[in-house]
Amino acid sequence: MEAFFKLKTPDEVFNTINGFSPVGEEAVSLEDAFGRVLNVNLTSPEDLPDFFKSTMDGYAVQARNTFGATESLPALLEITGEVSMGEADNIAVESGQAVKIPTGGMLPADADGVVMIEYCSLLDEKTLEISRAISPLENTIQPGDDFKKGSVILPAGKHLRPQDLGVLAGLGFLEVPVFRKPKVAILSTGDEMVPVSQTPGPGEVRDINRYTLGALCRNMGAVPIYMGICSDYFEPLREMVEKALMAADTVWISGGSSVGTRDFTLKVFETLPDFELQAHGISISPGKPTIIGRAGGKPVIGLPGHPASAFVVAEVFMTRMLRTLSGAMDAGHDVHTVKRAILKRNIPSSGGREDYVRVRLEKDDENLTAIPIFGKSGLISTLVEADGLVRIDMNTEGLYENDTVDVMLFSHA
Amino acid sequence: MEAFFKLKTPDEVFNTINGFSPVGEEAVSLEDAFGRVLNVNLTSPEDLPDFFKSTMDGYAVQARNTFGATESLPALLEITGEVSMGEADNIAVESGQAVKIPTGGMLPADADGVVMIEYCSLLDEKTLEISRAISPLENTIQPGDDFKKGSVILPAGKHLRPQDLGVLAGLGFLEVPVFRKPKVAILSTGDEMVPVSQTPGPGEVRDINRYTLGALCRNMGAVPIYMGICSDYFEPLREMVEKALMAADTVWISGGSSVGTRDFTLKVFETLPDFELQAHGISISPGKPTIIGRAGGKPVIGLPGHPASAFVVAEVFMTRMLRTLSGAMDAGHDVHTVKRAILKRNIPSSGGREDYVRVRLEKDDENLTAIPIFGKSGLISTLVEADGLVRIDMNTEGLYENDTVDVMLFSHA
Numbered sequence: 001m002e003a004f005f006k007l008k009t010p011d012e013v014f015n016t017i018n019g020f021s022p023v024g025e026e027a028v029s030l031e032d033a034f035g036r037v038l039n040v041n042l043t044s045p046e047d048l049p050d051f052f053k054s055t056m057d058g059y060a061v062q063a064r065n066t067f068g069a070t071e072s073l074p075a076l077l078e079i080t081g082e083v084s085m086g087e088a089d090n091i092a093v094e095s096g097q098a099v100k101i102p103t104g105g106m107l108p109a110d111a112d113g114v115v116m117i118e119y120c121s122l123l124d125e126k127t128l129e130i131s132r133a134i135s136p137l138e139n140t141i142q143p144g145d146d147f148k149k150g151s152v153i154l155p156a157g158k159h160l161r162p163q164d165l166g167v168l169a170g171l172g173f174l175e176v177p178v179f180r181k182p183k184v185a186i187l188s189t190g191d192e193m194v195p196v197s198q199t200p201g202p203g204e205v206r207d208i209n210r211y212t213l214g215a216l217c218r219n220m221g222a223v224p225i226y227m228g229i230c231s232d233y234f235e236p237l238r239e240m241v242e243k244a245l246m247a248a249d250t251v252w253i254s255g256g257s258s259v260g261t262r263d264f265t266l267k268v269f270e271t272l273p274d275f276e277l278q279a280h281g282i283s284i285s286p287g288k289p290t291i292i293g294r295a296g297g298k299p300v301i302g303l304p305g306h307p308a309s310a311f312v313v314a315e316v317f318m319t320r321m322l323r324t325l326s327g328a329m330d331a332g333h334d335v336h337t338v339k340r341a342i343l344k345r346n347i348p349s350s351g352g353r354e355d356y357v358r359v360r361l362e363k364d365d366e367n368l369t370a371i372p373i374f375g376k377s378g379l380i381s382t383l384v385e386a387d388g389l390v391r392i393d394m395n396t397e398g399l400y401e402n403d404t405v406d407v408m409l410f411s412h413a
Numbered sequence: 414m415e416a417f418f419k420l421k422t423p424d425e426v427f428n429t430i431n432g433f434s435p436v437g438e439e440a441v442s443l444e445d446a447f448g449r450v451l452n453v454n455l456t457s458p459e460d461l462p463d464f465f466k467s468t469m470d471g472y473a474v475q476a477r478n479t480f481g482a483t484e485s486l487p488a489l490l491e492i493t494g495e496v497s498m499g500e501a502d503n504i505a506v507e508s509g510q511a512v513k514i515p516t517g518g519m520l521p522a523d524a525d526g527v528v529m530i531e532y533c534s535l536l537d538e539k540t541l542e543i544s545r546a547i548s549p550l551e552n553t554i555q556p557g558d559d560f561k562k563g564s565v566i567l568p569a570g571k572h573l574r575p576q577d578l579g580v581l582a583g584l585g586f587l588e589v590p591v592f593r594k595p596k597v598a599i600l601s602t603g604d605e606m607v608p609v610s611q612t613p614g615p616g617e618v619r620d621i622n623r624y625t626l627g628a629l630c631r632n633m634g635a636v637p638i639y640m641g642i643c644s645d646y647f648e649p650l651r652e653m654v655e656k657a658l659m660a661a662d663t664v665w666i667s668g669g670s671s672v673g674t675r676d677f678t679l680k681v682f683e684t685l686p687d688f689e690l691q692a693h694g695i696s697i698s699p700g701k702p703t704i705i706g707r708a709g710g711k712p713v714i715g716l717p718g719h720p721a722s723a724f725v726v727a728e729v730f731m732t733r734m735l736r737t738l739s740g741a742m743d744a745g746h747d748v749h750t751v752k753r754a755i756l757k758r759n760i761p762s763s764g765g766r767e768d769y770v771r772v773r774l775e776k777d778d779e780n781l782t783a784i785p786i787f788g789k790s791g792l793i794s795t796l797v798e799a800d801g802l803v804r805i806d807m808n809t810e811g812l813y814e815n816d817t818v819d820v821m822l823f824s825h826a
Binding site: 035048049051083084086087103104105106141145146153154161162167168170171174190191192193197199200201204205208210211212213218219232306307377379380381383384410412 | 443444448461462463464468496497498499500501516517518519553554558559560566567574576577579580582583584585586587604605606609610612613614615616617618619620621622623624625626627629631632645719750789790792793794796799
């Protein structure tokens with residue numbers, strides 16, 4: 001019981017979280033690679049593009065034939081052919097000649113630039129008038145301009161975006177090596193808990209955490225595995241946790257972690273092989289009664305039972321945990337977007353803990369403002385009204401109206 | 414051909430986009446409702462919570478029995494029982510009595526507040542010493558505090574977030590009425606185009622747009638339908654577009670929309686029933702040769718063939734189109750997150766069009782900086798390096814180093 005009050009600070013908890021490892025790897029089809037995390041530095045198997053191509057509709061020429069050309073003194077060239085898309089035509093462009101070429105077309109031999117159609121006019125079927133000079137290579141892409149064979153295309157740990165898939169498609173990757181999606185076993189405990197399909201009797205409530213935590217996992221690219229509701233007794237909970245640990249990469253139990261009379265979560269964790277307690281209580285509000293442990297290398301987590309507290313802890317810490325387990329390394333992919341806003345009311349805070357205060361964002365003339373949502377603890381509607389959280393530092397006694405604050409937007413749209 | 418040069422401005426295009434309608438509705442299980450868009454104002458079928466409950470571990474009492482209690486002058490109460498979770502115990506709390514209660518427990522009859530366990534100590538098994546006064550209703554939630562029966566829980570047009578699902582779970586919604594996901598038929602045209610599985614011959618390229626556009630759709634909650642690659646001929650393209658229009662809510666053709674010799678996209682669109690041309694060319698760079706039309710109420714789109722241009726147009730305009738088709742109305746759900754950054758280099762721009770310049774974001778001491786990525790048009794690697802776009806207004810001739818700019822982050826993580 002005493003250990004409960006040796007609370008860990010949020011920074012200590014983040015360090016703990018960084019100590020876990022990604023869950024493993026697999027290959028997926030390019031089709032299914034969107035949003036997945038690369039698990040190797042991918043290098044280019046070929047040059048992209050692999051041919052000398054035009055970036056404009058126009059005429060392929062030898063650039064030096066256009067030098068000095070102006071509207072009043074145009075260059076005259078002989079049209080000797082036309083390039084078709086997707087074909088390597090058997091034409092060369094000699095000095096004094098021009099060959100029609102579409103955007104993306106392959107430059108004929110000996111041509112070294114393309115004059116845009118806007119600067120060309122036909123004197124007759126065979127004679128082209130060019131009113132502007134180009135420099136060599138103008139309006140073209142050379143082989144390897146996008147990626148040279150052997151160069152790193154994308155680094156390990158990168159979340160694959162649509163344009164990243166595009167590059168992989170361009171280079172012919174049919175499969176992509178990625179980290180496996182972490183599987184998260186979600187359990188709710190509490191004798192008062194009934195499934196959503198059931199009408200609660202007196203004193204009973206529906207299982208909310210299953211849905212909030214499950215969707216948060218999906219949003220982070222993890223796969224929730226719903227273990228169901230467990231009664232507040234040691235043996236059934238132990239059995240369910242053991243099963244969960246076999247099925248998943250991490251186990252999250254909500255409920256049962258406050259200093260109540262029936263707090264079995266930690267006791268159950270302590271029966272797991274290779275269990276190591278890493279945090280029993282975190283100095284934040286809401287969310288103090290959170291347990292973080294490691295069993296056989298896998299994170300086992302006890303979250304508060306209150307839906308709002310469980311959700312804040314999940315948003316602040318479990319999103320980071322999922323990011324670590326999924327192997328994501330790209331700094332560009334912050335878990336939370338941060339927006340600056342002007343606080344619209346004082347927020348008091350006790351020192352010695354970090355407060356995460358729900359706020360709603362509103363545009364006020366030109367400024368973004370953050371309106372704290374005060375409400376009794378245990379309500380879930382306050383989360384529904386909120387757009388994000390404002391962190392109040394341990395060493396701060398609160399924030400004042402008109403302070404500029406950083407609002408951590410919720411991780412999902 | 415002339416019509417091409419009557420370019421629409423981006424604002425005109427946004428107005429056009431707003432003129433389309435959501436694609437329809439369906440009911441999905443709560444499980445599958447994450448990220449979906451509500452299509453009615455949902456009202457609460459019951460009070461949440463539906464009973465008077467404790468938000469703390471402690472003792473349920475009549476608050477007036479604690480008035481004046483301090484550490485030096487505690488109140489003494491008789492312990493007459495204990496509330497179990499999820500049960501409506503048959504106990505009442507009379508004046509002078511206290512009943513032990515866990516967080517979330519149902520208040521016994523006649524109790525009107527809860528004293529936290531921290532302010533209670535046992536003198537003996539039956540006698541409780543209370544060192545702090547509470548006011549009536551303290552540490553409790555009353556029925557309907559979250560939602561009153563009949564009140565609006567969530568408005569139509571709202572994207573469902575994890576916490577929104579939580580509220581719906583708490584109120585017993587097993588199914589949720591949502592807008593259907595828009596289906597997007599994606600076609601690539603071009604004789605030079607080969608599928609990713611095929612090694613390109615001389616002058617050929619792999620079909621990149623299928624993957625960038627498909628992933629962008631998925632990221633926006635839409636369902637891509639891949640129609641494949643079509644050669645640059647009128648009749649095969651017409652047949653494929655007709656098929657696509659039957660199968661999907663919108664048709665996106667990439668390639669074939671520049672003023673080339675083989676521009677059949679518009680000609681094919683013009684054969685569709687009830688076709689109405691809305692934009693043939695947009696005054697932006699990249700992306701000028703974009704076609705927007707309406708056929709039988711459905712948007713039919715011709716995107717540039719260049720992967721980078723097609724992607725910028727999709728990011729700027731098609732994300733908004735998908736948002737409109739998916740029925741999303743919530744202002745909080747902006748398509749693009751905007752970040753302020755300090756520009757690290759001059760960017761020249763011609764007037765009369767909007768430029769969308771790719772930039773990379775970097776932290777520089779305390780500031781976020783935006784580094785323009787210059788590169789030949791037609792390269793896709795510039796998109797891979799970029800984190801977002803900086804818009805240069807029509808009436809601006811460029812931006813200067815050290816200007817503060819708004820960076821529109823790409824819509825996907």
